Amino acid sequence: MATRSSSRARTTTPAPPPPVTRATRTRTASRAPSEDPAPVVPARKPSGRKPLEKRENVETPPPRPPSKVKGKAPASKTSSQALNVESERESIMAYLRIRPRAGEEPCSSPYLIPISDTAVRMSDPNDTQNNRAQYRASVAQPPSVYSFSHIFPPNTRQQDFFTKTTLPLVKDLLQGQNGLLFTYGVTNSGKTYTVQGGKEPGTAGILPRTLDVLFNSIDGLQGDGKFRPVRLYGVAPADPTDSRPPQISAEPAVAQVLRSLDDSPDLEFEADPTVVPVDRNYQYTIWLSYVEVYNEKVYDLLASAKDETDMHVDPTPRAGNSKIPLLTRQALNLRPSPVADNPDSEVGGKYISGLRQFRVTSASQAKSLVKLGQLHRRVFGTLANRESSRSHGMVIIKVMRGHRGEKDDPTSLQISRLTLVDLAGSERTKHTHTTGDRLKEAGNINKSLMVLGQCMEVLRTNQRKVAMSLAHDGIGALGRMDTRDVKRTLSVVPFRHSKLTEALMDYFIGDGRVVMIVNINPYDTGYDENSHIMKFAALAREVYTTPAAAPVQKLPPNFGPGKLKGNRIKEPGPLTLTGSDIAPKMIYKRKVTISMGGADVGKKPSETIVEVVEEDEDKAYDNEDGDVEEPANPLVDALFEEIERLRVLLYEAEERCAVVEAETRDEVMQEMEERMKSMERMYSRRLMSEIEQNELKTDAKIDMLHQAGLFTSPVKRSATLESLSEEEEEDIEMSLVDDDMVGSDTDGPPSRSASPLARKDKAKTNDAFKSMGTTTPVKKRSLAPMITDEDDEELTELEDDESERSEDSEEADEDEDAEMMETQEDSDDGDYEDQKVPSEDEEEDWVPTSTSKKRTPAKSKATQPAVQGQTASAKKQPRIPKLATELNKPLDRTEPKAAPQAKKKPRSSLDTDSEDDEVPVAPKKKRQLAKKTIMTVESVEQVTWEAEKINGQGMKTIRRLGNY
Numbered sequence: 001m002a003t004r005s006s007s008r009a010r011t012t013t014p015a016p017p018p019p020v021t022r023a024t025r026t027r028t029a030s031r032a033p034s035e036d037p038a039p040v041v042p043a044r045k046p047s048g049r050k051p052l053e054k055r056e057n058v059e060t061p062p063p064r065p066p067s068k069v070k071g072k073a074p075a076s077k078t079s080s081q082a083l084n085v086e087s088e089r090e091s092i093m094a095y096l097r098i099r100p101r102a103g104e105e106p107c108s109s110p111y112l113i114p115i116s117d118t119a120v121r122m123s124d125p126n127d128t129q130n131n132r133a134q135y136r137a138s139v140a141q142p143p144s145v146y147s148f149s150h151i152f153p154p155n156t157r158q159q160d161f162f163t164k165t166t167l168p169l170v171k172d173l174l175q176g177q178n179g180l181l182f183t184y185g186v187t188n189s190g191k192t193y194t195v196q197g198g199k200e201p202g203t204a205g206i207l208p209r210t211l212d213v214l215f216n217s218i219d220g221l222q223g224d225g226k227f228r229p230v231r232l233y234g235v236a237p238a239d240p241t242d243s244r245p246p247q248i249s250a251e252p253a254v255a256q257v258l259r260s261l262d263d264s265p266d267l268e269f270e271a272d273p274t275v276v277p278v279d280r281n282y283q284y285t286i287w288l289s290y291v292e293v294y295n296e297k298v299y300d301l302l303a304s305a306k307d308e309t310d311m312h313v314d315p316t317p318r319a320g321n322s323k324i325p326l327l328t329r330q331a332l333n334l335r336p337s338p339v340a341d342n343p344d345s346e347v348g349g350k351y352i353s354g355l356r357q358f359r360v361t362s363a364s365q366a367k368s369l370v371k372l373g374q375l376h377r378r379v380f381g382t383l384a385n386r387e388s389s390r391s392h393g394m395v396i397i398k399v400m401r402g403h404r405g406e407k408d409d410p411t412s413l414q415i416s417r418l419t420l421v422d423l424a425g426s427e428r429t430k431h432t433h434t435t436g437d438r439l440k441e442a443g444n445i446n447k448s449l450m451v452l453g454q455c456m457e458v459l460r461t462n463q464r465k466v467a468m469s470l471a472h473d474g475i476g477a478l479g480r481m482d483t484r485d486v487k488r489t490l491s492v493v494p495f496r497h498s499k500l501t502e503a504l505m506d507y508f509i510g511d512g513r514v515v516m517i518v519n520i521n522p523y524d525t526g527y528d529e530n531s532h533i534m535k536f537a538a539l540a541r542e543v544y545t546t547p548a549a550a551p552v553q554k555l556p557p558n559f560g561p562g563k564l565k566g567n568r569i570k571e572p573g574p575l576t577l578t579g580s581d582i583a584p585k586m587i588y589k590r591k592v593t594i595s596m597g598g599a600d601v602g603k604k605p606s607e608t609i610v611e612v613v614e615e616d617e618d619k620a621y622d623n624e625d626g627d628v629e630e631p632a633n634p635l636v637d638a639l640f641e642e643i644e645r646l647r648v649l650l651y652e653a654e655e656r657c658a659v660v661e662a663e664t665r666d667e668v669m670q671e672m673e674e675r676m677k678s679m680e681r682m683y684s685r686r687l688m689s690e691i692e693q694n695e696l697k698t699d700a701k702i703d704m705l706h707q708a709g710l711f712t713s714p715v716k717r718s719a720t721l722e723s724l725s726e727e728e729e730e731d732i733e734m735s736l737v738d739d740d741m742v743g744s745d746t747d748g749p750p751s752r753s754a755s756p757l758a759r760k761d762k763a764k765t766n767d768a769f770k771s772m773g774t775t776t777p778v779k780k781r782s783l784a785p786m787i788t789d790e791d792d793e794e795l796t797e798l799e800d801d802e803s804e805r806s807e808d809s810e811e812a813d814e815d816e817d818a819e820m821m822e823t824q825e826d827s828d829d830g831d832y833e834d835q836k837v838p839s840e841d842e843e844e845d846w847v848p849t850s851t852s853k854k855r856t857p858a859k860s861k862a863t864q865p866a867v868q869g870q871t872a873s874a875k876k877q878p879r880i881p882k883l884a885t886e887l888n889k890p891l892d893r894t895e896p897k898a899a900p901q902a903k904k905k906p907r908s909s910l911d912t913d914s915e916d917d918e919v920p921v922a923p924k925k926k927r928q929l930a931k932k933t934i935m936t937v938e939s940v941e942q943v944t945w946e947a948e949k950i951n952g953q954g955m956k957t958i959r960r961l962g963n964y
């Protein structure tokens with residue numbers, strides 16, 4: 001089936017026939033009505049016969065509609081002929097019939113609205129404003145506009161519909177031209193109503209009206225029936241049984257069933273009175289056949305149903321109640337039409353071999369035959385549930401006409417055909433959850449409809465290629481292509497892929513006019529199916545057929561004893577195996593429950609069960625039409641069968657895949673939605689917990705600041721806060737993190753803590769800091785990052801390195817050290833003097849920051865073993881007491897104001913140490929220490945210093961320093 005996008009893509013090809021896209025279809029819509037109603041009279045083949053009567057009664061042929069193919073002037077005779085053929089082509093007529101609303105339809109408003117006589121707008125009923133909000137904009141389909149040859153609104157009368165759509169075909173038929181009309185639509189869209197009609201008076205469909213018009217028109221011109229039509233175009237001597245209408249059934253049981261099924265009203269009184277003018281120089285005979293294509297098999301609906309209940313040799317084992325009538329029927333073969341029947345045609349169609357056809361002499365006789373065919377269709381199950389036809393019904397009407405002056409000459413006869421097809425509705429397997437036999441039926445219906453669409457698409461593509469080649473009129477690469485070359489590029493139209501298309505192929509590739517009726521129920525729930533059908537109609541309107549007269553017999557038929565024989569002689573070759581030699585004939589058996597009576601027909605409702613046996617086609621070459629065919633190659637046939645089987649499997653698999661895909665998409669969407677929701681919940685929980693943690697931290701921070709006395713009074717607080725830089729605030733936050741880390745360290749395995757202080761007992765530290773009158777966390781935070789395990793390791797390494805250094809390098813290092821110290825002191829901005837000197841109680845815990853760091857490597861530099869041992873023991877022992885001891889030594893701290901002198905103080909202090917220990921300061925150690933966040937520590941020490949000052953501790957220290 002062509003998609004809209006594919007048809008759009010194709011329309012870019014500069015083919016001579018104007019490409020019909022959806023947009024152009026809408027534009028051309030207004031022109032269509034003027035083109036459609038005028039019937040086209042086929043080109044008559046010249047006849048040398050003299051007219052017996054004046055032709056006044058013959059309808060004046062209307063002017064041929066303007067050519068839809070605009071070719072250039074022919075360059076040669078061949079191309080001129082080709083262009084003439086091209087110019088006689090016309091597109092398939094597509095009519096839309098909208099069904100009126102019945103009470104049961106769920107939709108309140110139709111999703112299809114006619115916007116003119118030829119255009120209709122279709123919008124998805126699911127695509128409401130509400131839905132649009134739910135889904136992405138790209139998913140929402142815009143309303144589609146489709147155009148048709150004509151659109152019939154719901155209130156159209158059957159008579160008007162017939163006159164506009166079918167009457168031109170009836171006229172063609174009587175003038176020797178073939179025609180095909182088929183109805184296409186989903187189940188319950190009104191196809192059967194259109195073809196057969198309703199039960200109320202005046203609602204007869206196009207089939208009974210066609211029969212009425214035919215017999216009205218040939219009244220007094222009926223032939224004597226010496227000859228009968230065979231195959232597509234052949235002629236054979238008549239058989240006495242041809243004009244003997246079939247009995248309803250020879251078997252009483254079956255006849256009873258069939259008669260009780262006959263609940264259709266007698267519509268004789270409402271015969272269509274239309275008469276079309278015909279050429280009265282001819283005499284006419286009318287023949288009728290009725291076929292159904294069910295489950296990819298062709299069955300004759302006018303072959304009498306045989307009851308094999310009492311047969312001695314029952315071909316099929318009977319189970320259960322043997323009194324159930326057993327009906328059998330056999331599928332018919334489709335065979336290629338012999339070339340001799342239509343030698344002028346390059347392409348031959350296929351005919352249904354063994355199909356019975358009856359000569360009908362009146363409309364009522366023809367209607368009763370149709371009724372019998374309907375009964376057979378019901379009794380064999382394809383109309384058993386009365387709700388839906390599950391087979392394609394084809395009524396074939398043949399008109400054989402011969403010149404009255406040469407009525408005994410079979411070579412003067414011309415046979416034209418009109419086939420009216422009531423296609424089965426496309427079943428919605430997904431919606432109805434069909435299984436078993438119903439699923440198979442639905443699959444076959446959909447398959448044949450799909451193949452019909454594929455054939456249309458390939459035909460359109462091929463026709464465009466041919467038209468393009470004809471449009472080129474030049475030399476060389478751009479010149480006109482040779483016809484043979486063009487033919488080689490054409491694709492094979494897949495008529496063989498379905499029995500339906502195989503039976504109808506000659507209408508598409510031969511001469512004839514095709515009319516398509518699209519039935520639609522705009523209140524139906526199957527929007528998707530209906531939109532597919534609309535696309536199919538759009539595609540069909542781009543396919544061209546060639547209306548021309550059916551051939552007149554030219555060669556005298558080869559009459560055999562009682563039967564017409566073809567021009568070929570049967571020559572069985574070495575490989576002439578019959579089909580049954582390759583594969584045994586298949587027999588299908590099923591039970592059918594037939595409902596009869598009911599309130600609508602005024603009879604008591606009842607049910608009958610029949611057993612139906614369907615046999616495969618007989619592969620024998622000879623048939624009752626007297627046709628002798630070339631022996632088929634059984635291997636080729638078997639391969640084709642296999643291809644068909646695989647194709648059906650593929651189709652079923654694709655259908656299943658489509659269903660699975662749709663379901664998977666739904667599931668994935670739901671899962672995604674759930675995941676998104678759970679993620680949303682998780683993130684909101686996480687956000688809330690983070691907010692809570694932040695609040696707790698803030699509270700803790702405030703508590704600590706309270707403990708530190710920073711919030712004791714507004715004055716103090718402001719003074720303290722002013723002194724806190726932004727960086728310091730960050731440090732305070734970091735201290736909280738450090739707190740956590742220190743706390744967690746205590747739970748872990750014994751290892752070196754992050755700082756010397758961290759190894760200390762927390763309580764003890766707190767006590768010490770409390771006694772210092774400052775905040776524990778501030779001290780911890782300020783000290784913890786200063787000396788870490790890494791520092792220790794580095795220091796140890798450096799000690800080893802330094803011990804190996806030469807005297808010269810020591811001097812150089814000293815200089816460098818001094819420089820570094822100065823730099824450091826400068827960067828400290830004289831805060832070194834502000835370092836708090838611990839009280840005596842605090843001495844043990846107090847670790848001066850930069851001083852302690854500087855002093856440790858100084859010790860390691862001691863050249864005397866005693867000093868080395870001391871350094872080693874210092875590494876093992878907690879460093880703090882030692883450092884605190886050293887801190888107890890008088891520091892030259894006076895006032896913070898004495899910044900210039902204070903710059904030298906660390907040096908002097910170190911000098912003092914170095915004097916004691918005689919160890920120079922390791923420059924690398926200092927460099928390493930300089931990398932640490934001394935600024936932060938110093939700043940916090942400054943805060944501490946200020947806090948002490950505020951708390952009076954500073955005064956105490958100052959006093960003590962004053963004593964020194």
Ligand SMILES: Nc1ncnc2c1ncn2[C@@H]1O[C@H](COP(=O)(O)OP(=O)(O)OP(=O)(O)O)[C@@H](O)[C@H]1O
Pocket residue numbers: 098099100154185186187188189190191192193194198387388389423424425426519
């Ligand atoms: N134009 C119409 N006017 C009045 N009633 C209609 C019309 N078209 C269809 N109906 C009614 O709608 C119902 C279904 O129509 P119909 O049986 O023709 O559908 P269908 O397409 O042939 O279905 P299926 O494919 O299943 O055979 C019938 O009762 C028929 O009488």
